[in-house]
Amino acid sequence: MLAGNDLTMLKAPSVTETYYHATAHSATTSKRLQGECVTDVCVVGGGLTGISAALNLAERGFSVIVLEAERVGHGASGRNGGQIVSGYSCDMARIREVVGTEASKILWKLGREAINDVDRRIEQHAICCDRRHGYFFAATNQRQLNNLYEIAEDWSKLYGYDMTVPVARDEVSAYVGTEAYVGGLSDPGGGHLHPLNYLFGLRRAAEGAGVLVFENSPVIQIQEGDRPVVHTSKGLVRSRFLVLAGNAYLGSLVPILARRIARVTSFVSATAQLAIELARRALPTNAAVADCNTALDYFRISADRRLVFGTGAKYSSGEPANLRRLLARRITQVFPYLAHLPLEYIWSGYIGITVNRIPDFGRVGPTIYHAQGFSGHGVALTGLAGKLIAETLAGDAGRFDLFSGINHRQFPGGPFRTPALILAMAYYKLRDRLG
Numbered sequence: 001m002l003a004g005n006d007l008t009m010l011k012a013p014s015v016t017e018t019y020y021h022a023t024a025h026s027a028t029t030s031k032r033l034q035g036e037c038v039t040d041v042c043v044v045g046g047g048l049t050g051i052s053a054a055l056n057l058a059e060r061g062f063s064v065i066v067l068e069a070e071r072v073g074h075g076a077s078g079r080n081g082g083q084i085v086s087g088y089s090c091d092m093a094r095i096r097e098v099v100g101t102e103a104s105k106i107l108w109k110l111g112r113e114a115i116n117d118v119d120r121r122i123e124q125h126a127i128c129c130d131r132r133h134g135y136f137f138a139a140t141n142q143r144q145l146n147n148l149y150e151i152a153e154d155w156s157k158l159y160g161y162d163m164t165v166p167v168a169r170d171e172v173s174a175y176v177g178t179e180a181y182v183g184g185l186s187d188p189g190g191g192h193l194h195p196l197n198y199l200f201g202l203r204r205a206a207e208g209a210g211v212l213v214f215e216n217s218p219v220i221q222i223q224e225g226d227r228p229v230v231h232t233s234k235g236l237v238r239s240r241f242l243v244l245a246g247n248a249y250l251g252s253l254v255p256i257l258a259r260r261i262a263r264v265t266s267f268v269s270a271t272a273q274l275a276i277e278l279a280r281r282a283l284p285t286n287a288a289v290a291d292c293n294t295a296l297d298y299f300r301i302s303a304d305r306r307l308v309f310g311t312g313a314k315y316s317s318g319e320p321a322n323l324r325r326l327l328a329r330r331i332t333q334v335f336p337y338l339a340h341l342p343l344e345y346i347w348s349g350y351i352g353i354t355v356n357r358i359p360d361f362g363r364v365g366p367t368i369y370h371a372q373g374f375s376g377h378g379v380a381l382t383g384l385a386g387k388l389i390a391e392t393l394a395g396d397a398g399r400f401d402l403f404s405g406i407n408h409r410q411f412p413g414g415p416f417r418t419p420a421l422i423l424a425m426a427y428y429k430l431r432d433r434l435g
């Protein structure tokens with residue numbers, strides 16, 4: 001038994017409706033789990049991980065039920081920056097230290113496969129989600145710029161990835177119309193999309209392949225065993241396998257998983273629409289952008305020409321009282337000429353990060369699998385997680401076990417967990433400012 005009925009679900013720290021929900025293409029009718037069901041695989045969590053796992057499993061002939069506590073896309077998958085980023089949240093050099101050079105080469109390839117799979121799925125299922133190519137890593141100081149150039153060399157020499165272009169200070173305006181950056185790295189292999197419409201497209205495909213999705217059906221108790229049983233307040237599902245895909249929204253349902261990620265809050269806004277010339281001035285190549293700070297700024301222009309701008313990573317709970325002002329100030333620091341733009345949507349969401357910033361895939365028991373802790377790089381890597389889980393249940397665990405073999409340290413628990421993380425964050429923010 002993994003948890004009891006006293007579990008309280010984590011409510012998303014939603015400030016207003018997200019821009020994504022306001023511009024979502026399809027609202028499917030919602031069914032709640034009632035009574036008892038039997039299936040091959042029960043997936044807990046209707047985000048990109050859970051829905052991708054369900055789709056891949058259904059394609060392999062498994063019967064699948066997805067249980068989502070709220071609505072599909074309620075978690076990070078419907079709230080993120082929509083940025084598709086090459087690699088992982090930590091440098092490949094760090095990954096080499098953890099898994100060795102040869103395995104790091106496979107992990108790099110899997111990262112590329114994850115991005116290719118996003119495009120494959122969009123094409124295969126005709127998903128309208130405003131996919132754009134192009135990414136820009138921005139340096140706010142010389143130390144960061146040197147580091148970006150080293151990363152580009154590393155990606156090229158060891159992983160054969162030659163697409164990036166180093167960008168000097170006087171070339172930045174060709175990518176980002178700002179004086180805030182001392183240079184950067186352009187990566188045509190990254191990009192952006194409307195994450196909720198992408199997720200809804202995957203959900204449609206999954207349901208088309210026979211997956212049953214139950215919403216407003218929070219799992220409150222899990223019985224482990226040869227045939228795991230999950231309970232909601234109104235029903236239960238018996239299955240051969242269980243996939244836990246609740247990530248940073250899973251709360252304490254599975255304590256061993258909760259200890260392996262820290263839940264960080266990030267804040268996002270979408271401005272009023274920009275005039276065509278202003279949008280071109282801000283992001284001439286329409287790339288997605290992120291700076292290299294610890295509490296980073298990330299932004300892009302949406303298909304309807306809004307600046308979708310996210311910032312910050314907050315370990316402490318709750319929202320800053322002055323969130324609107326904070327976001328407006330960050331936008332103005334990068335784009336002084338956009339200071340007049342009203343912020344029409346402001347929202348926030350939880351990111352699950354691991355200690356080493358490598359995603360945490362593994363098994364909680366012989367029949368229970370999980371994937372979490374994409375550390376802010378989940379838009380593409382979640383699809384890979386779903387695919388590798390399906391491969392594993394179909395009998396080939398080779399690629400999944402490259403990840404599951406990685407040791408994930410626990411964050412220090414108890415009442416000291418948050419203060420320690422806040423202190424660490426304050427230190428890194430100071431380092432970013434000092435360059």
Ligand SMILES: Cc1cc2nc3c(=O)[nH]c(=O)nc-3n(C[C@H](O)[C@H](O)[C@H](O)COP(=O)(O)OP(=O)(O)OC[C@H]3O[C@@H](n4cnc5c(N)ncnc54)[C@H](O)[C@@H]3O)c2cc1C
Pocket residue numbers: 044045046047048049050067068069070071072073074075076077078079080081082083084085217218219220245246247248249250251253266267268298310348349350351371372374375376377378379380382
């Ligand atoms: C503000 C923000 C910005 C981000 N920006 C980017 C970005 O630009 N690029 C990028 O690559 N990544 C980004 N990320 C990270 C990315 O969004 C996540 O890695 C990814 O969406 C994780 O997907 P998931 O399916 O694992 O989890 P989620 O999308 O969080 O889904 C988990 C689901 O499980 C459900 N759930 C939880 N507990 C239960 C339960 N007991 N019973 C039933 N259901 C349950 C939740 O309601 C939720 O819908 C960002 C995240 C945030 C929050």
